[in-house]
Amino acid sequence: MGRVYLGSTPGGRPVAVKVINTQFEExxxxxxxxxxxxEILRTVRNAFVAALxxxxxxxxxxxxxxxxVPGPTLAAAIRDQGQLDADVTRGxxxxxxxxxxxxxxxxxxxRDLKPQNIILSVTGPRLIDFGIARGEDQEGLTQTGMTVGTPGYTAPEALLGHEIGPAADVFALAATIAKAATGRAPYGVGSGFAVSRRSMSGEVDVTGVPDDLAALIRDCSxxxxxxxxxxxxxxxxxxxxxGLIENQLYQQILKGRGATPAPGTSPATVPPALGATRAYSAPATPSARSRRPLLVGAGLLAVVLGVALIGTWLVSGVGADADDKASGSPASSAGPADVTPATSETPASEAPAETDQPVRTLTGPNGNCLAAPGSLANGDLPTIQPCDGSELQQWDYxxxxxxxxxxxxxxxxxxEVQNGLTVQLWECNGTRAQIFEAVGDEVRNPWSGRCLTTTTNEPAAGDPLIMWDCSGSNLNQVWHLPG
Structure with missing residues (x-):
């Protein structure tokens, strides 16, 4: 949908500036x-929501x-710290x-409450990204037969296409807290289809969680x-x-992964989505001067569940036990990056050796595969999707x-390839912007020296791919290239 930049008001107040990508302006x-x-942010004014x-x-x-709001997301805190202390989790x-x-x-x-949409600040957690939120008097914007959300955090009634209300947010909150309390995905890992199927059974993972907290999570699920x-x-x-503010363990989380580092801080200490430094021309207004991107390729971060597979479940699953329930298969996409496509006037620095070795599927973080959108147009964004062996997940050198x-x-x-640059598709032209080499488990562009990277260690279906400094150890840069 767009990008979010770190900016400031004329008086120097730091702000997050979300800008629609030019490809989506119409x-x-x-x-x-x-x-x-x-409009929602104009309506909701409280201590738990970043103010408009x-x-x-x-x-x-x-x-x-x-x-x-300076501070790590809950997802980043869990990734770095593992399961959180029980009292912090209760708070x-x-x-x-x-x-x-x-x-x-x-x-x-x-409607999209999850660890990635919660920032841990010195005054407590803040909810962000109301892009798919909805008021009671507003009609849905989703196409008929489709739903939006994230597998494992989307309530069963939403997966079934039923009317959703506050109880759906309670379900998502329970899944989020289960993730924080265990350090594990609330309904396991795998394809969006498999995860959504498990979430409809009510069997949330609370193994090892204190009894009172586990019981509350189960009730909310x-x-x-x-x-x-x-x-x-x-x-x-x-x-x-x-209280969270007085909790020393909560304060340690903030110290360990506090505010977004200042320019020049080593990007190895921040997640790829928080470390980009691409230049940006400020919006034509005196009220906000953008400095640098805060999130790259941010936006809906939603999974679209296909009506055909949901229909299949309705035909075969009605009346079955809870363990046999299933939802649709995700097929999401993120917005194209606002970058100028490479063209043939930038030749490769040297003629590479010819190879006829196929790559076929590129299996990456969280066991998902690199996939191209069906349109296969210049500027389209490849994304992470559950591996299904389809043609759009088959890659060749x-x-x-x-x-x-x-x-x-x-x-x-x-x-110029900077950290956080979104990878796109373009006509094959042999330029240096299209050369990739396998170096161990990494996929590297030798011209820039940066590696193919997902924005988190556990990317969701539909997440885009970015370039980032090669680390040799980051889980979000590990790829398996058969053949």
Whole structure:
């Protein structure tokens, strides 16, 4: 959908500036979602949501500026720390439930609550990314027969296409807390189809979690939305021994992975999505001056579940036991990057040796595969998807060492490759922006010296690919290239 930049007001107040990618400026669905997010942030004003500072949703470039909240996401904290202390987890559960009380009182459902959309700040957790949130009086923007969300965090009623309400956010909160309490995915790993199938059974993973906390997570994960406790009840049942702000272990999390580092800090200390430094021309307004990207390829981060496979489940699964329930298969995409495609006037530095070795599937982090969108057009973004053996997941080396599927090659599409650059597809032209080599488990572009990288160690279906400094150890740079 767009990018989020770290910027400032004329007076120096730091802000996060979300800007719609130029490719989506004429897309009515994207603009409607963007305008809806702005309206929701205008409506909801509380301590748990980053406040809206300014916006422009009438002329290009479309953008909005929100309060910048320094601190790691909950997903990053779990990745770096593993499972969190039980009392910290109770505190997060209570604080986020309190946030839902206020949001739901405004008649709004977040609809994409997950660890990636929670920032841990010195004043407590903040909810971000209301791009697919919806008010009670608003019609859905999703096409008929499809739903949006993230496997493992999307409530069963949403997967089935039923009307969703506050109970869906409670389900997502329970899955989020289960992840924090165990350090594991709440419904295991695998394809979006398999994970969604498990989430409909109510069997959330709470192994090793204290009994009272595990019981509350299970209650909130009930497949029946009417049986889940409300957000107010969650606050009452959590009862952490220490408030988050006074909790020393919570403060240690913030110190270990605190605010986004200043320019010049080693990118190895921050996740790829937080470390990019591409130059950006500020929106045409005096109210926000962009400095550098904060998130690359941010936006919907949603999984679209196909109506055909959901229909198949409805035909074969109605009346089956809970363990036999299944949802649709994800097929998501993220927005194209706002970069200039590479062209043939930038030749490779030397003629590479010819090779006829196939690569076929590129299996990456979290056991998913590199996949091309069905349109195979210049500027399309390859994404991470569950491995299914389809043609769009089959890659071959060209004679120029390009990675090709169909009639398109992976392309860096820029005259300067910086950390966080989004990888795209382009006509195979043999330029240095299209050369990739296998170095151990890494896939490296020798011209830039940077490696093919996912934005997290456990990327979700539909996540884009970026380039980042090769580390030799980061799990989000490990690829398996058979053949």
């Amino acid at each position: 897309n009515p669905d994207v603009l409607n979602r963007f305008r809806r997010e702005v 500072i300014d916006h422009n949703v009438t002329t290009t470039p479309y953008w909005m500026a929100t309060e910048y 997060l559960f209570a604080a986020l439930a309190e946030a839902l009380v206020d949001i739901h009182a405004h008649g709004i459902c977040h 009930n497949p029946d939305p009417s049986a889940r406790p409300g957000a107010e009840e969650i606050v009452l049942r959590c009862r952490p021994e220490t 060209t004679a120029e060492r390009g990675l090709k599927t169909g009639n398109r090659c992976l392309d860096l599409g820029a005259n």
